[in-house]
Amino acid sequence: MAVIIGDTCINCAACIDECPVEAIVDEDDNPTGEEYYYVYPDKCVECVDHFDSPACAEACPTEDCITWDMPFTADHKEFFKGNNYIDDQAYIVDDADAIMPMRDDISLEDRAARVSVVED
Ligand code: SF4
Numbered sequence: 864m865a866v867i868i869g870d871t872c873i874n875c876a877a878c879i880d881e882c883p884v885e886a887i888v889d890e891d892d893n894p895t896g897e898e899y900y901y902v903y904p905d906k907c908v909e910c911v912d913h914f915d916s917p918a919c920a921e922a923c924p925t926e927d928c929i930t931w932d933m934p935f936t937a938d939h940k941e942f943f944k945g946n947n948y949i950d951d952q953a954y955i956v957d958d959a960d961a962i963m964p965m966r967d968d969i970s971l972e973d974r975a976a977r978v979s980v981v982e983d
């Protein structure tokens with residue numbers, strides 16, 4: 864994915880217009896059925912070539928709500944096919960063939976641990 868919005872999201876809308884690639888949808892359009900915002904992993908570019916850091920997380924008022932996730936690259940497609948979204952659900956993607964950019968300075972360990980994008 865890139866980044867993932869957790870269940871502490873308060874549906875405040877602060878993030879959605881900050882995304883340069885319209886990867887975020889609100890609770891009404893969350894394809895997983897959860898009632899909070901969702902980032903499409905096959906659309907998120909981690910704000911690479913747009914901003915120095917993920918704009919959604921910079922705008923989010925909820926601590927640790929937006930965290931790193933695995934990158935939507937060829938090497939990690941299997942992750943997104945499993946039930947690795949929240950509550951053992953599957954991710955929903957529009958384009959399974961997409962290959963998305965990732966920030967190389969974010970380790971796979973931090974991504975797997977879903978550490979907060981904005982550090983405390
Ligand atoms: S990291 Fe950037 S591209 Fe990804 S969802 Fe957030 S604002 Fe959009």
Ligand code: SF4
Pocket residue numbers: 868871872873874875876877878879900919922923924925928929
């Ligand atoms: S800014 Fe944070 S709390 Fe507000 S809708 Fe986006 S993810 Fe949810």
